Amino acid sequence: MTKSVFVTIAGRTNAGKSSLLNVLVGEKIASVSSKPQTTRTRITGIRNIGDTQLVFFDTPGLHKPKNKLSEHMLKTVKESITDIDAVLFMMDCTKKPTEQEIELLKSFNTDKMPVILVLNKIDLLENKSDLAGIISSISSEIDFVTVIPISVKENNGIDIVQEELLKLATESPHFFPDEMITDQPEKVIAGEMIREKLLIMLSDEVPHGIAVAVETMTERDDKDILDISAVIYCEKESHKGIVIGKDGAMLKAASTAARKDLEDFFRIKVNLKCWVKVKEDWRNREAIIRSLGLSDK
Ligand SMILES: Nc1nc2c(ncn2[C@@H]2O[C@H](COP(=O)(O)OP(=O)(O)OP(=O)(O)O)[C@@H](O)[C@H]2O)c(=O)[nH]1
């Protein structure tokens, strides 16, 4: 008989949720950056270990909502907490928990939802002995199945997270085919790879107002080349100039970096063409949010 376990990864923005998802799945399927609010939608990641299928839902990070897109992102978190076996709640161990985090954790306790607390970024702690205090302080307020200190960066503690999740697995059929690692369509993965590079390379508000739509993705019959064309949307005319850069330097650098990731992921040579367009204040426009696939509905 096969087994499965469904787990939602939640927590404050920038805690390292998508980084953890990528190592748990064993492939880079979610964008990662040092900027807040990198993840915008729920991303499913799948991993099979022995007879057990582990299904992860990576969610947008908790933050103060600033626009309609933010509101959709936070709703996505709430909607990802139903029909699961446990929550992997992730904190950056160098940051004090916010009221928003405590409130959500208390609601899990009230709903009797099992929560595994993952304290990430222990590589940043100068004194490892501080961990005991951090764990006892948070555990005095909230009930956890267990607390696991980890460092995704140093690949430390991931095996313990995996073992704890396997303990929660119950007998059931597998819901996804064994070779499947994510539910995201290839065009969405490709768009996210491009957006990640822009998040990493651009500063201030510019990258947060970017959305990437991959319009076509076709493999050439005669040669082993994948042609990808994408439109990069930004919120303001002034941002468009910044995304393109002097003599097109920024767009070229981001495209080159994205192309390398795309080639690694799709295991084929990629020819990537990107255009930049403006959609004024799109993060507050419902119809555009929906058409970009960023609505929670
Ligand atoms: N030092 C250190 N940095 C880490 C670790 N894990 C992740 N990071 C970094 O933390 C930053 C945020 O990582 P993400 O995985 O994008 O965080 P997230 O929780 O998914 O963020 P949102 O999608 O905005 O909610 C990135 O710069 C990561 O490289 C870790 O164990 N140690």
Ligand SMILES: [Mg+2]
């Ligand atoms: Mg993320």
